[in-house]
Amino acid sequence: DAGVIQSPRHEVTEMGQEVTLRCKPISGHNSLFWYRQTMMRGLELLIYFNNNVPIDDSGMPEDRFSAKMPNASFSTLKIQPSEPRDSAVYFCASSFAGEASPLHFGNGTRLTVT
Amino acid sequence: AQTVTQSQPEMSVQEAETVTLSCTYDTSENNYYLFWYKQPPSRQMILVIRQEAYKQQNATENRFSVNFQKAAKSFSLKISDSQLGDTAMYFCAFRTGGSQGNLIFGKGTKLSVKP
Numbered sequence: 001d002a003g004v005i006q007s008p009r010h011e012v013t014e015m016g017q018e019v020t021l022r023c024k025p026i027s028g029h030n031s032l033f034w035y036r037q038t039m040m041r042g043l044e045l046l047i048y049f050n051n052n053v054p055i056d057d058s059g060m061p062e063d064r065f066s067a068k069m070p071n072a073s074f075s076t077l078k079i080q081p082s083e084p085r086d087s088a089v090y091f092c093a094s095s096f097a098g099e100a101s102p103l104h105f106g107n108g109t110r111l112t113v114t
Numbered sequence: 115a116q117t118v119t120q121s122q123p124e125m126s127v128q129e130a131e132t133v134t135l136s137c138t139y140d141t142s143e144n145n146y147y148l149f150w151y152k153q154p155p156s157r158q159m160i161l162v163i164r165q166e167a168y169k170q171q172n173a174t175e176n177r178f179s180v181n182f183q184k185a186a187k188s189f190s191l192k193i194s195d196s197q198l199g200d201t202a203m204y205f206c207a208f209r210t211g212g213s214q215g216n217l218i219f220g221k222g223t224k225l226s227v228k229p
Contacts, residue, residue, distance in 0.1 A: 033216060043205065043219040056216065089157060093217075099147045099209045100166070103217050105159035 002026075006092050006106035014114055018080040021109045024073055025094030033103060034067055034077050035091040043091075049075065050097055082113045116141045118206050118220035126226040127196045134181075135191045135223045137206030144168075146210045148182065148189045149217070154202040162204070165189065196227045 005024040013019055025032050033048040047057040052069045060067070064083070069075040079086055089110050093103040118139045127133035139148070150162040165173045165182050172180050177197075181190045189208075193200055206220040 042221040045216050045218075048216050091159065093159070099145065099215050101209075102147075102149055102161045102164055103159075103209075104161075108157050108159075110157075 004106035012112045016081045021077040023075045023092030029094035033093040037089045120220035124224045137189045143210045149207045151205045
């Protein structure tokens with residue numbers, strides 16, 4: 001299996017621009033997670049989906065952030081407009097549903113907003 | 115609130131020696147799984163080991179083993195015969211029961227293995 005695939009690997013953008021991060025989960029997994037990692041706050045859950053339905057988006061910082069999962073093999077995380085404080089590494093992860101299943105992570109997208 | 119605490123921000127160990135990373139957690143759930151993830155400088159998150167909360171036997175994966183104390187809500191990771199490639203951030207995490215539980219992480223411990 002190719003694992004969880006994220007794109008782009010790096011993104012540099014200017015404040016105010018729209019940013020779209022993409023994720024392809026492992027085939028067969030029915031749970032998908034978006035995490036953000038910063039030095040100050042560590043790994044924070046932004047949102048997760050079960051069977052393409054958002055279950056918990058309480059971690060989404062504000063209305064500038066939105067996430068979609070139109071089908072079982074694709075998800076996007078969009079930031080509009082972006083701000084310098086959004087600079088972080090964004091991870092996508094997928095798993096089977098249930099507490100026994102570990103999360104499999106993509107390689108992350110390093111976002112820099114100038 | 116469910117939380118994971120890793121009290122050692124940084125640790126170092128000599129190559130070939132043993133090191134233990136500590137982790138405590140807080141949850142009111144009875145059914146959950148515990149995990150240790152490794153994040154090397156490449157930033158990839160790699161699963162190291164997994165422990166079922168209802169099992170008393172401690173999990174072991176080659177040089178990695180855990181000391182799980184359910185009553186104390188403690189879940190430490192022991193790395194034996196440390197290797198230079200073990201240098202990484204290590205995150206403790208748990209996932210609660212039911213089909214919708216997400217993975218809650220500690221802040222991590224930065225481990226340096228010195229030659």
